[in-house]
Amino acid sequence: MPVPERKSYHHRDLRNALISAAIPVLKEKGVMGLGMRELATLTGVSHGAPYRHFSDKTALLEAIAAQGYRQVSALCNSAREKYRQQPLQALEEAGIGYLRFVVDNPEIANLMFSGVLSPVRRGSELGEAAACAERDLLLIIELGKQAGLYAGFDNNDLTTAFLSMMHGLSMLLAGDLLPGQQRDERSVRVLGRTVAAILLNGMLRRGAGNGER
Amino acid sequence: MPVPERKSYHHRDLRNALISAAIPVLKEKGVMGLGMRELATLTGVSHGAPYRHFSDKTALLEAIAAQGYRQVSALCNSAREKYRQQPLQALEEAGIGYLRFVVDNPEIANLMFSGVLSPVRRGSELGEAAACAERDLLLIIELGKQAGLYAGFDNNDLTTAFLSMMHGLSMLLAGDLLPGQQRDERSVRVLGRTVAAILLNGMLRRGAGNGER
DNA sequence: ACCTGAACACCGTTCAAGT
DNA sequence: ACCTGAACACCGTTCAAGT
Numbered sequence: 001m002p003v004p005e006r007k008s009y010h011h012r013d014l015r016n017a018l019i020s021a022a023i024p025v026l027k028e029k030g031v032m033g034l035g036m037r038e039l040a041t042l043t044g045v046s047h048g049a050p051y052r053h054f055s056d057k058t059a060l061l062e063a064i065a066a067q068g069y070r071q072v073s074a075l076c077n078s079a080r081e082k083y084r085q086q087p088l089q090a091l092e093e094a095g096i097g098y099l100r101f102v103v104d105n106p107e108i109a110n111l112m113f114s115g116v117l118s119p120v121r122r123g124s125e126l127g128e129a130a131a132c133a134e135r136d137l138l139l140i141i142e143l144g145k146q147a148g149l150y151a152g153f154d155n156n157d158l159t160t161a162f163l164s165m166m167h168g169l170s171m172l173l174a175g176d177l178l179p180g181q182q183r184d185e186r187s188v189r190v191l192g193r194t195v196a197a198i199l200l201n202g203m204l205r206r207g208a209g210n211g212e213r
Numbered sequence: 214m215p216v217p218e219r220k221s222y223h224h225r226d227l228r229n230a231l232i233s234a235a236i237p238v239l240k241e242k243g244v245m246g247l248g249m250r251e252l253a254t255l256t257g258v259s260h261g262a263p264y265r266h267f268s269d270k271t272a273l274l275e276a277i278a279a280q281g282y283r284q285v286s287a288l289c290n291s292a293r294e295k296y297r298q299q300p301l302q303a304l305e306e307a308g309i310g311y312l313r314f315v316v317d318n319p320e321i322a323n324l325m326f327s328g329v330l331s332p333v334r335r336g337s338e339l340g341e342a343a344a345c346a347e348r349d350l351l352l353i354i355e356l357g358k359q360a361g362l363y364a365g366f367d368n369n370d371l372t373t374a375f376l377s378m379m380h381g382l383s384m385l386l387a388g389d390l391l392p393g394q395q396r397d398e399r400s401v402r403v404l405g406r407t408v409a410a411i412l413l414n415g416m417l418r419r420g421a422g423n424g425e426r
Numbered sequence: 427a428c429c430t431g432a433a434c435a436c437c438g439t440t441c442a443a444g445t
Numbered sequence: 446a447c448c449t450g451a452a453c454a455c456c457g458t459t460c461a462a463g464t
Contacts, residue, residue, distance in 0.1 A: 014428085030329060031245070036457060046430050048459080053428095057457070106328055114327045115319055115388050116243060134392065151418050153411055160391060160404070161378065161411040168381020169373070175328050178373060179347065191373070198366055198374040202415025205364050227447085249438060259449050261440080266447095270438070 015053040017043045019063055026107040031061070031116060058117065062126040065111040069129035071101060076136035080143065087144035092196060094140050095166045099192045102170035103183055109174060113167075137163065165199050166192075228266040230256045232276055239320040244274070244329060271330065275339045278324040282342035284314060289349035293356065300357035305409060307353050308379045312405045315383035316396055322387060326380075350376065378412050379405075 021042040025034050036057055037047040054060040075097040083090035102109040111117060112130075120127045141159045144150060150158050172178050173188065181191065234255040238247050249270055250260040267273040288310040296303035315322040324330060325343075333340045354372045357363060363371050385391050386401065394404065 012428095030331075032329060035455090037455085047457090048431070049429055051458070110327050110329070113384065113388055113390065114323050114329075116245060116323070116327075118243075120389075130390075134390075149418060150416055151411075151414070153416070154407075157404075157407050157411060158416055160382070160385075160394075161408045161416065163391075164381035164385060164408060165374065165378045165412070166381065167385055168377035168379065168383075170381075171326065171384060172373075172377060172380055175326055176333075177326065177343075177347075178376075181373075191370075194367075194370050195374045195377060198364075198370060199378070199412055200415060200417045201364070202413060203363055203366070203371055203374065204413045205362060225447095248436090250436085260438090261450070262448055264439070 014043060014045060014049060015063075018050055018053060018060065019067065022060060022064060023108070026064070026111075030107065031111070036060070061111055062117055062124065064108060065117055066126045066129040068101075068105065068108040068112045069126070069133040072098060072133040073129070073136045075101060076133070076140055080136075080140050084143075087140075087147045087149055090140050090143055091162070092193065094137070095162075095196055096189055096192045098166055099170050099173070099188055100185070102174050103188055106174035109170070113171070161199065165195065169195055227256060227258060227262060228276075231263055231266060231273065232280065235273060235277060236321070239277070239324075240318075243320065244324070249273070274324055275330055275337070277321060278330055279339045279342040281314075281318065281321040281325045282339070282346040285311065285346040286342070286349045288314065289346070289353055293349075293353050297356075300353075300360045300362055303353050303356055304375070305406065307350070308375075308409055309402055309405045311379055312383050312386070312401055313398070315387050316401055319387035322383070326384070374412065378408065382408055 018039055021039050022034060025038065025042070036050055039060075040047040040050050050060070054063065076094050079090050079093035079097060083093060117126065120130050138159060141155075141162060145155055145158075153161075169192065173181065173183060173191075176183075181187070231252055234252050235247060238251065238255070249263055252273075253260040253263055263273070267276065289307050292303050292306035292310060296306060330339065333343050351372060354368075354375060358368055358371075366374075382405065386394065386396060386404075389396075394400070
């Protein structure tokens with residue numbers, strides 16, 4: 001009923017308005033609960049209007065996911081520039097930033113990573129944004145690599161390990177799948193640091209008999 | 214058109230038939246592409262029939278997710294019994310099994326972990342199955358704990374670290390987000406082992422100056 | 427160039443009626 | 446007890462027509 005801000009004339013900056021309107025709906029009702037028509041009325045246009053800006057409901061979701069990837073890019077780059085001479089700090093800053101982004105925006109993270117959106121097509125806005133975020137993430141790990149920080153594992157594997165750990169922790173936290181784990185800012189930061197320290201130092205007691213190099 | 218196996222009489226073991234029919238559709242068209250009516254015709258009943266067995270589309274999805282959790286439970290328990298005296302092997306077996314399950318069934322994993330299904334209500338079939346899988350997973354880590362295998366970190370944190378790493382790697386692999394990474398059985402197993410070894414031994418060069426305990 | 431509103435095909439879900 | 450089929454409200458999407 002309370003159609004918000006109904007500017008009486010015919011056009012505006014829809015597209016962005018649609019994306020902005022979609023995000024809270026996404027958080028409240030999830031992907032399956034979000035409707036194109038609802039979004040149209042929320043932004044005060046008719047139900048046909050969104051299709052001038054998004055060819056598809058999927059296209060809208062992709063635009064939201066792309067925006068998420070760009071946030072991850074930004075957070076990586078700011079961490080890298082802030083701690084250009086301290087690769088370990090940069091890694092921590094980016095890792096915690098990633099963690100917080102996912103925990104604070106579980107539905108968007110879900111859109112980005114869950115495969116609801118078809119295999120990321122090269123060249124699309126989504127594909128570009130995802131590739132870019134990936135690259136910016138890797139740049140941070142390169143920093144430590146160049147500083148000769150890491151052990152004698154393959155560099156790609158080290159990257160995969162770090163990424164897997166942070167991504168996994170983020171998703172588990174976001175989905176509330178770690179029972180009894182708080183999710184306020186401080187708890188998340190502490191847990192992130194702790195788990196990262198385990199990865200950096202190793203889980204095994206020194207001298208335990210395992211045959212890995 | 215080719216309505217399969219239309220047994221002419223009025224009832225059968227729907228519910229299981231519906232779940233079985235849903236899984237391939239899920240793999241082909243994703244959650245958003247799966248329809249109740251389609252499932253009904255695929256199993257040869259009218260579109261109203263499924264609602265005698267599932268109150269909701271969500272209920273159907275929950276049943277599928279619950280089945281996934283039970284598979285994870287089973288795989289954990291079999292690993293634990295197979296390597297009761299070798300906690301490290303048990304951990305590896307379960308980890309790789311988890312990895313393979315997620316990579317082979319990305320849509321089901323998605324249902325289980327993505328939060329599309331509302332916060333797991335205690336007492337529901339889904340809630341039971343999820344809690345059970347969680348418990349069975351933890352039992353394996355307990356094995357190593359009791360063998361005094363691990364370093365001086367908090368045990369809960371070690372568990373979280375291992376879980377996060379395996380979950381993250383699984384989801385990244387399943388979503389094809391590790392560029393240039395093969396996903397055949399052998400590659401997945403090798404990558405899983407490698408990454409687990411990094412977690413067990415630590416990422417950092419020994420003696421790198423970091424202040425963690 | 428962008429938006430409206432009617433129209434279409436198709437959902438999920440319900441429910442009286444059948445067997 | 447389980448299934449059918451009509452019915453309802455509501456989707457996503459299209460498109461001629463308006464401004």
